Amino acid sequence: MGNLLSFESLDDVNKERLTRDIFYSFVSLHNDHRESFEERIQSDHSSKTIHIDKVFRKDWFIRTGVSNDSTAISTFISDEFDDRVCADIIPGVTKIMGIAMDRLFGNFVANQSSTSTYVISVGRSGISRMDVNFFAYQFTSKKISEIATNLVAITVITSAPKLNELKxxxxxxxxxxxxxxxxxxxxxxxxxxxxxxxxxxxxxxxxxxxxxxxxxxxxxxxx
Structure with a gap:
């Protein structure tokens, strides 16, 4: 899903410096956003959600040139979360994440957009809850868009849900x-x-x- 932002492939020193500045600024924005997301997820006591018992993993990824392509999303899920999502349900999880990304790309304000979703999944390790947050920055400058059209940060919090609440x-x-x-x-x-x-x-x-x-x-x- 998208590509890693590579500095080594840039043959122009000024372009490389600009790319690094953009990337580090985005990481700083993302860190603030990610901390807020993590705090909100772990303090969520809504009666309408399946509650978290224990948090086991926190992963985050940054990609450039991301589009809402179902094949790319499916590959990303199977590559990164094969221990938490069994092969049979990858299409279903892909669909849920695709809906979230539709919201992400259709809701830019001041070049920024974010959205969250969560899914109860089953994998080799049992039943897990995966909270996913997307944070994106869309570039409109022609000079910058030659380097990257967008940057998207994906934060995934994997936890054990409180199964005793499920009917x-x-x-x-x-x-x-x-x-x-x-x-x-x-x-x-x-x-x-x-x-x-x-x-x-x-x-x-x-x-x-x-x-x-x-x-x-x-x-x-x-x-």
């Missing part, structure tokens, strides 16, 4: 969102059943621990 219908809706229209019913049901199995296992463990903790509390109270 069976929630899992059905999630699996439906992750599966594209060309999915056979058997494959979609297999993904849903696998996710529900993981939820039940985690919920059962949580209930057992809660019950043990409560028993110990009552026993100590009696003493």
């Amino acid at each position: 069976r219908n929630d899992v059905s809706v999630i699996s439906q969102m992750l599966c594209t229209a060309d999915f056979a019913d058997e494959r979609r049901l297999a993904i849903r059943n696998k996710m529900w199995e993981i939820v039940q296992q985690k919920t059962s463990t949580y209930s057992d621990l809660h019950e043990v903790s409560g028993s110990e509390h009552r026993r100590n109270w009696k003493i």
